[in-house]
Amino acid sequence: MSHRNVVRTVREVRRETQTDARFRVLSPRHVLWLSWPLAACLVYFALGLPYLRFSYSYHETDAGLHYSRCTYWAPWGRHERRPSDGQCPLIGFHRS
DSSP states (O other): OOSTTOOOOSSOOOOOOTTTTOOOTTOHHHHHHHHHHHHHHHHHHHHOEEEEEEEEEEEEETTEEEEEEEEEEETTEEEEEOOSSSOOOSEEEEOO
């Protein structure tokens, strides 16, 4: 056997200990990843699913615009609304 191909150990390689590889539950990285889904769930339970107005018809009065028909896009499909008060919000929430 040749002595040229022998690897000498200069220093012992430290193995990872259990404390270095542990999972930190409350690290900032995990809190940030969990905050968005948690906020979305809270909005859903408090307000309902969002819908967006994409079409409307109106007529002008002395007080301003009076909406007569509003069409919304929502995750469950299109929804048409005829407001009695003449108001159509741009973004609304629907509780099921």
